[in-house]
Amino acid sequence: MKKDDLETPALLLDINVLQSNIRMMADYLKDKPVKLRPHAKCHKTPIIAHMQVKAGAKGIAVAKLGEAEVMANAGINDVYIANQVVQQSKLERLAALNEYSTVSVAVDNLTVIETLSKIAVKKNVNVKVIEEIDVGLNRCGVPPGKAAIDLAKKIVQLKGLIFEGVMGWEGHAAFMPDLNKRKEECHRCYKKLVETVNEMRREGIEVNTVAAGGTTSFSIAAEYPGINEINPGSYIFMSLMHRLEGVPFKHSLTVLTTVVSRPTKDRAIIDGGVQTFSTFWSYPKPKDLEGVEVKELHMEHGILKLKDPNIDLRVGDKIEFIPAYPDTTINLHDKFYIVRGENVESVWKIGARGRVD
Amino acid sequence: MKKDDLETPALLLDINVLQSNIRMMADYLKDKPVKLRPHAKCHKTPIIAHMQVKAGAKGIAVAKLGEAEVMANAGINDVYIANQVVQQSKLERLAALNEYSTVSVAVDNLTVIETLSKIAVKKNVNVKVIEEIDVGLNRCGVPPGKAAIDLAKKIVQLKGLIFEGVMGWEGHAAFMPDLNKRKEECHRCYKKLVETVNEMRREGIEVNTVAAGGTTSFSIAAEYPGINEINPGSYIFMSLMHRLEGVPFKHSLTVLTTVVSRPTKDRAIIDGGVQTFSTFWSYPKPKDLEGVEVKELHMEHGILKLKDPNIDLRVGDKIEFIPAYPDTTINLHDKFYIVRGENVESVWKIGARGRVD
Structure with missing residues (x-):
């Protein structure tokens, strides 16, 4: 299955980046007297x-x-x-x-x-x-x-x-x-x-x-x-709030959404709101899309502002977002779609989601 | 089972208030040419x-x-x-x-x-x-x-x-x-x-x-x-953000928490943070407790500020909170504990939690 065939919103985990982040931490600690308990x-x-x-x-x-x-x-x-x-x-x-x-x-x-x-x-x-x-x-x-x-x-x-x-x-x-x-x-x-x-x-x-x-x-x-x-913990995902000097990990976690409405030239609506993205700390950011930002998140709607009204964004188009904070975003989802490049390789259940008991 | 025997955090739904809110809306609409689709x-x-x-x-x-x-x-x-x-x-x-x-x-x-x-x-x-x-x-x-x-x-x-x-x-x-x-x-x-x-x-x-x-x-x-x-929708729960002039419903939804740490006279920590309470719009408020407010919500910790340091709040004490917004708080939980007075009567699964697909 291809990434773009997924029904959205979908939580994507890039397996190559995940493995590379895990390896990077292991390599760093290899010769140190410090143990890792992630x-x-x-x-x-x-x-x-x-x-x-x-x-x-x-x-x-x-x-x-x-x-x-x-x-x-x-x-x-x-x-x-x-x-x-x-x-x-x-x-x-x-x-x-x-x-x-x-x-x-x-x-x-x-x-x-x-x-x-x-x-x-x-x-x-x-x-x-x-x-x-x-x-x-x-x-x-x-x-x-x-x-x-x-x-x-x-x-x-x-x-x-x-x-x-x-x-x-x-x-x-x-x-x-x-x-x-x-x-x-x-x-x-x-x-x-x-x-x-x-x-x-x-x-x-x-x-x-x-x-x-x-x-x-x-x-x-x-x-x-x-x-x-x-x-x-978050080094394996590296979301927006962890992008600080001296933190070398890469983004492995994204949320795939679909444009569901294009009411005006400068506004697009996606099928993800605060039930899909955590707003803890900040809004998510589009991964590979310039000139587009999240203006508001409602319950199940995300309102995007298009800075350049000539951006060709149509109903049905997919947009991938980097969430601000992994813990609270993952807690909204039941599963990760494991992607390698454009392919969806597996589906992993988030076994402890909601287990705050 | 008594309410205070529940393991926390627990989402409580007061069945008497829920039924009264549902009835109040039905009564209001009885002789009107308007239908309700909640x-x-x-x-x-x-x-x-x-x-x-x-x-x-x-x-x-x-x-x-x-x-x-x-x-x-x-x-x-x-x-x-x-x-x-x-x-x-x-x-x-x-x-x-x-x-x-x-x-x-x-x-x-x-x-x-x-x-x-x-x-x-x-x-x-x-x-x-x-x-x-x-x-x-x-x-x-x-x-x-x-x-x-x-x-x-x-x-x-x-x-x-x-x-x-x-x-x-x-x-x-x-x-x-x-x-x-x-x-x-x-x-x-x-x-x-x-x-x-x-x-x-x-x-x-x-x-x-x-x-x-x-x-x-x-x-x-x-x-x-x-x-x-x-x-x-929310009339059945009536959380903090709906308390406006002309909105007559009562609070039926609360979250029960436990004090897990009392490090200082003016600080208490509860076992609920942003994975338990939605922070959409505002922080939750204690239901029957004066002089205590939520100062910060971390992932799994709530930090309470005690305005009066003589408030006798001990590790193990239970505190009930009214959440700011029902939709996003309920979405964090898997079940309602149905309470009538101090008794827990049933457990209802939140069947469509997370079904943003």
Whole structure:
């Protein structure tokens, strides 16, 4: 089947670019003492997780317990939930997963940790926990320094739990456009993280994992002494918001649409709106079409503005768009159409779409 | 099961309020010469469509062919796709649907209409078409007046098609906060629509349906002479953006979340972000909680600001939110939890979620 025969809107994944992005990351890390645990919340698709593990990743990270279940069920056996899980019934699901797979979890709250410990003991499993440290994003996590060290001391004493290490996500720093400023702010975050880890070790706590770094900070984190795991996700897709200095990956993800109405010379309507494209951060951009931009996205309509009214765009024509943000765009779709050049090679189900549970 | 036992995030639908909203619309229209064809793109759920039809709706409207397939397969037999369908293979699917159900479609392009005519003749079906007229939204549709009349004349001559009538969606007018201004602008739109219909009729064209009106303009449209069908959708849910003067429905839709982290006195983190809440138009608001607002939504985290740092909000506490916009929030979820008071009564699958095809 040819790309242009697809019914639209359709989420396209260019397999050559995807593989090249995965290889590029693996090559970069080959001789470094840093491991890759890519974030799978962006792709939500077991087959892609398996490709990443085959290329050398030590496991994967996910954002939700539901995603972890999908990945564990698909045979990925080292999954880290980089998020807080607190409900009793969810902690039971988490412990149950650990009966046949290794699924670790981020923690920042002693009551939750104690509950998880009791459940793990009852189920006779050991659950790895990673302490989330707030390095400056101001979201979840315990403050670096004393609070983090005190909590770690308590965790190591609890049965059914393995204190695996720490994570600090420098999300507020990772999108600074200027590479030097980004580096500076990331370093400020990593310093807090690594100093806390050093202190933990001085106090006799074993810290295996020290994780940080996303797609726009992967190399900054990987080259910072003391960090031994990075968690980038979007590098495999590289959408609009990741196009920053020092981020070398190429666009593999696009959305194919069809022009469904041409009411005026300067306006064309496509069959994709906010149920097709995430508007998180910005509108999508046409991939190979100059002089055309998205003016508005309604529910199921995209309104394009044609800067040059002589552009020959007809009802039925196809337009491919690069989405602004992969995670939220992929979550709107049920499947990827895998394309190689103009050919559609396969259809991959997005197995964990919507699994925010 | 109690509401508070649900794993979160969970999409809740209060069945009492849903039924009351449906009844309120039916009561309002009882003695009027206007029919209701509610838009199902907001709920995407056959059982709700059946409730609406049982309450007197003449059929339902949808935004996509994929949604029409779900509804027709669930036994809704008068479905109108209030959107342009242009791809050859999709027009074939549309004609095929008409072999066992009545599925009409909006049109604004002669080439597409001629293609549909040929396909319908070949399949030996008659497809009802509704001409979309651009009454001022500047999206799809033909201009009112001569262009619209000329196209109608051509449609009535084509085999396999039934010219059913016209639709004009006054989307740009329907959200004016001031009721009088909203009325004024809606009337301007309806005037163009009805005058065009009158001219069509003078030229001997039979026009059955003259459709306009959404949740914020349903009564303005229903009371405008010449309009005989309204297409509101969100009235059954009534989310934040529909809270305008003259819109009497109550909130039936909420999202239940859990506090997963309490890092500081003035900050709480919930387990719902932009994969749980649509940010289209605005952030969600807590339903029964004063002094707490959504400060940021990340992918899977919601960051709440506590105006009063003495609010006793703990890890594990549940918070219910009213989403800003139902259509795009529901599209992120796979099911409704049907609640009556504090009890969870049923789980309804959102059958057409993601069916943008």
